[in-house]
Amino acid sequence: MKKALTSALVAACATVLAACGSSGSSGSNGLSGGSSASAGGGATVASKLVLGGSPEFKTRTDGVPGLQRVYGVTFGSYKTLDAGGPLTINALKNGQIDAGDIFTTDPSIPANGFVVLQDPKNLYAAQNVLPLINKAKATPGVSSTLNAVSAKLDTNTLAQLDVHVITDKQDPDAVAKGWLASVGLNKTGTAAQGASIKIGSANFQESVLLAEIYAEALRAQGANITTRLNIGSRETYIPGLKDGSIDLIPEYSGVLLQFFDPKATAVSSADVYAALQKAVPAPLTVLDQSSAEDKDAIVVTKTTADKYHLTSIADLAKNG
Amino acid sequence: MTPPGLTAPPVLLHHAPTAGLAVDSSPGGMFSYFSDHRDEVLNWLGYHAWLSAVPVLAGLLIALPLGWLARRYRWTYPPLVTAAGVLYTIPSIALFVAMPELIGTQILDPINVAVALTVYTVALLVRVVADGLAAVPEDVAQAATAMGLTRRQRLLKVELPLAVPVIAAGVRVAVVANVSLVAVAGTIGVPNLGQLFTTGFQLSVGNPYYPPITLGIVLCVLLALVLDLLVVGATRLVTPWRRAVGGS
Numbered sequence: 189m190k191k192a193l194t195s196a197l198v199a200a201c202a203t204v205l206a207a208c209g210s211s212g213s214s215g216s217n218g219l220s221g222g223s224s225a226s227a228g229g230g231a232t233v234a235s236k237l238v239l240g241g242s243p244e245f246k247t248r249t250d251g252v253p254g255l256q257r258v259y260g261v262t263f264g265s266y267k268t269l270d271a272g273g274p275l276t277i278n279a280l281k282n283g284q285i286d287a288g289d290i291f292t293t294d295p296s297i298p299a300n301g302f303v304v305l306q307d308p309k310n311l312y313a314a315q316n317v318l319p320l321i322n323k324a325k326a327t328p329g330v331s332s333t334l335n336a337v338s339a340k341l342d343t344n345t346l347a348q349l350d351v352h353v354i355t356d357k358q359d360p361d362a363v364a365k366g367w368l369a370s371v372g373l374n375k376t377g378t379a380a381q382g383a384s385i386k387i388g389s390a391n392f393q394e395s396v397l398l399a400e401i402y403a404e405a406l407r408a409q410g411a412n413i414t415t416r417l418n419i420g421s422r423e424t425y426i427p428g429l430k431d432g433s434i435d436l437i438p439e440y441s442g443v444l445l446q447f448f449d450p451k452a453t454a455v456s457s458a459d460v461y462a463a464l465q466k467a468v469p470a471p472l473t474v475l476d477q478s479s480a481e482d483k484d485a486i487v488v489t490k491t492t493a494d495k496y497h498l499t500s501i502a503d504l505a506k507n508g
Numbered sequence: 509m510t511p512p513g514l515t516a517p518p519v520l521l522h523h524a525p526t527a528g529l530a531v532d533s534s535p536g537g538m539f540s541y542f543s544d545h546r547d548e549v550l551n552w553l554g555y556h557a558w559l560s561a562v563p564v565l566a567g568l569l570i571a572l573p574l575g576w577l578a579r580r581y582r583w584t585y586p587p588l589v590t591a592a593g594v595l596y597t598i599p600s601i602a603l604f605v606a607m608p609e610l611i612g613t614q615i616l617d618p619i620n621v622a623v624a625l626t627v628y629t630v631a632l633l634v635r636v637v638a639d640g641l642a643a644v645p646e647d648v649a650q651a652a653t654a655m656g657l658t659r660r661q662r663l664l665k666v667e668l669p670l671a672v673p674v675i676a677a678g679v680r681v682a683v684v685a686n687v688s689l690v691a692v693a694g695t696i697g698v699p700n701l702g703q704l705f706t707t708g709f710q711l712s713v714g715n716p717y718y719p720p721i722t723l724g725i726v727l728c729v730l731l732a733l734v735l736d737l738l739v740v741g742a743t744r745l746v747t748p749w750r751r752a753v754g755g756s
Contacts, residue, residue, distance in 0.1 A: 274713045281714065296713045357531045357711055359544060388616075391697070393710050416616060418706050419697030424605075424615060428697075431608075433616035 232262070233496045233508035239263035239486075240279050241289030242271035244421075249450055250311055250442075250484070251289070258311045261504040263287065271421075272484075273392055280489060287504075290487040293347040293394065295355045303493040305486045306500040312484045313442035314457035317341060318477035319402060320439040322429060323470065329379035331475050333409045334436075337401060338478035340371045346394070346480040353393050360393065364400035373405050380411035388425050388434035391418045394482060398438035422447055429472055441477055443484075444468075457481075537719035538726065545720075549704070553727055555618065556700040559693070560686040561735060563622050567629025568679060574630070575637020576663065589635045596631040600624065600692045621693040621700075628689065629682045636678030640671030669747065676743040680736055687732040691724070701727050 234255075245251035246266055255261040269275040272290040280288040281300055290297060297304060319334045349367055352358045368374040385406060389399035396417050403413045416434050419425040426447070428434050441460045445452045448467040454460040461477050468474055486501050493499070496508050532540065542549055578585040607613065607620035644667045652666040694702020704724030711717040744751065 274709055277713050294713075299714060354711060354713060357533075357717060388697070391695070391706060391710070416697060416699070418694070418703055419616065420695060424696055427608075428614070428616045431614045433614045 231507065232505055233498070234261045234263045234504040236508065237263055237286035237488075237492070237504070238265050238267055238284075239287045239289070240267040240269045240276050240285035242276075243268050245271075245289045245484075249446055249452075250313065254311050255486075255501065255504075258309050259501050259505055261501060263504075271392060280487065283489075286492050287486050287488045289484055291394075291482045292485050293343065293350050293482040295347070295351040297487060299355065301490045302487045303490055303498065305488060305493075305498060305503070307485070308500055308502060310455045311501065313445070313452075313455045314460045315440040315442040315481050315483045316457055316461065316477040317346065317398060317480045317482065318439055318441055318461075319475045320429065320437050320444065320468070320472060321475060322432070322435040323473045325383065325385055325435040326473060326475065327380070327383060329381070329409065330383050330385065330406065330411065333379050333405055333411075334402060335476040336373060337368075337405045338476045340373065341401075341478040341480045343480045343482075346482065349397055350394055353397050360397040361400045361404070363397060364404045368401065368404055368408070374408050377409045380406050380409035383411040385411055385413055385436055386434045387413060387415045388419045388428060388437040389415070389417045390422070390425060390437070391420050395438055402436060402438060430469075439474070440482060441474075444474075531717075532719065533715060533717045535718045535722040538723035541719035542723055549701075549723065549727070552699055552701050552703055553731065555698075556687070556690055556702075556728070557731055557735070559618060559621055559625065559690045559698075559700055560683060560731065563625035563686060564629050564679060564683045566622075566626045567633055567682065568675075570626070571630045571633035571637050572668075574634045576641060578634060578638035579641040585638060589638065592631040592634040595627055598627075600628070600689050601695065603627065604693055604696055604698075616697055618693075618698050621690065621698050625686050625689055629686065632682045632685070633675070633678050637671070637675055640674030640678075641667055643674055644670045672743060672747050673750070676739060680739050683735045683739055684732045687728055687735065691728060701731075 239252070239255075241251065246268060247253065252263070252266060255263070267279065267285050269279055269285070269288075272288070272294060276285070276288040276290060277294070277296045277300070279285045280290075280302065287305075290302070292304065296302070318338060321330075321334075345367070349363055352363045353360050365374065383406070387399050387403050387406075389395040399415060399417055403415055407413050416428075419428060419434070419437075422443075425434065425437055429437060441457070441464050445454065445460055445464045445467055448469060449463070452460075452463055452467065454463040457477070461474075464474055486504075488498055497503065531537075574588060578588045603624040604621055607624050608615045608617070611620075611623060613619055613623075648670065649662065649667060652662045657665065690700050691702035691705060694700055694704075694706050701724045704720040704727075708717055708719070708721035708724070711720070
């Protein structure tokens with residue numbers, strides 16, 4: 189797991205370097221930035237910008253308070269939109285916000301040329317995709333089926349599947365089936381024979397897709413599956429899991445840990461997972477995590493990044 | 509203009525754009541969207557019809573005695589009608605979410621929506637029933653009494669039937685209002701046509717994606733028309749004298 193995280197970070201750094209290299213042609217380098225030249229009483233870059241994100245991001249430990257605590261970044265104002273969904277993305281595109289909390293696998297980031305600001309101080313904890321399930325339903329056969337899915341799923345795969353669903357408008361169920369077939373997890377078996385599981389999803393397309401992947405993998409193993417997709421946010425579906433309305437939902441390790449334990453400090457993938465296993469309340473449990481990550485990121489448009497020489501969240505605290 | 513590595517997050521470096529795949533994002537794409545998602549959409553339509561119609565029937569059954577009470581004992585009219593008006597101002601999403609706490613159901617149970625919409629229907633119909641009964645001409649009521657009908661007979665055989673057209677007008681409003689209110693419940697994961705709006709909106713990243721949204725609107729309108737026609741038909745059935753007099 190640690191290896192996956194490291195390689196993701198290395199890849200991320202490579203992107204930054206590429207960005208710096210090309211913006212160098214316009215006469216300035218993002219890292220050494222001419223922005224500090226204007227230091228001496230000027231306002232910070234962030235104070236001139238509007239941040240947009242989900243309602244919970246405004247108060248979440250690693251949200252607006254985290255930006256202030258870790259980077260000393262305070263935005264001029266905060267617009268409450270959605271969790272990296274169309275509201276945030278379109279607002280960023282239209283210039284109604286200058287920076288948005290968007291998820292790293294979102295296909296609209298490359299599609300719109302948005303710039304993901306680096307997070308050198310690891311404000312954002314690991315966010316590995318994993319199944320959150322009612323313990324009573326996690327029979328050995330069900331667990332092994334879902335663990336086999338997690339073993340095959342990585343960040344790159346997830347991002348590509350997102351493109352099929354969000355950009356190409358393909359049916360999430362069809363995309364799920366196609367991917368399972370491509371990794372050999374569609375072979376029928378009897379591992380989950382007799383299990384009856386209600387699978388839910390949050391109200392964004394990646395969650396719907398992951399729920400369909402779990403559903404089709406379990407169906408192939410003989411489970412009786414019903415789906416309840418687009419349930420809404422954690423505040424709705426976690427109670428739904430506890431009261432038995434649903435039995436299983438795809439989740440992300442870091443935010444889930446913060447949901448159950450707001451004071452959690454774990455950052456690395458392995459630490460977050462270990463802490464999460466302890467923090468998940470009965471009757472729920474988490475199964476193996478996949479290496480696929482979909483992290484929060486502070487994202488700006490290329491124009492904004494160029495104008496203020498931004499490559500990292502830390503750059504927002506400079507005077508500009 | 510920009511090299512591919514510049515804008516893509518690290519994870520997407522190897523991904524080739526898929527512009528070759530033609531996606532019909534125009535409203536006309538709803539037909540192919542429907543054929544691609546037929547089972548799912550029909551399932552949502554079924555839930556939507558159920559969630560729109562059942563609360564109206566339940567609400568009517570509750571509103572009839574309350575409306576009668578407001579008419580029979582005049583002093584109860586202001587508090588009953590005011591309370592009903594206040595109920596109607598509760599935002600639907602708040603009521604849907606609060607329902608499990610109030611009636612002890614599971615949070616994702618569609619019954620929450622059915623009960624909440626019953627509350628709205630009652631709120632709409634209490635006044636309508638009371639006013640409908642009040643609209644029965646006094647001389648007709650007196651004639652009924654003169655013919656020897658008891659209070660109960662007079663209510664069931666004369667006043668209530670004569671109030672049907674007024675009450676039915678209220679029911680038509682309630683049923684159509686319910687069709688649109690049910691869609692709100694799509695945002696909290698209750699299966700219904702509102703899910704088409706949620707899905708369409710989520711897929712409208714960058715460019716609007718109309719097919720599911722248009723399909724949802726068309727099906728909601730059709731459903732409202734059908735339910736409205738049913739109410740009109742039922743009203744005609746229980747008011748045969750109006751057809752005889754109308755002669756049309």
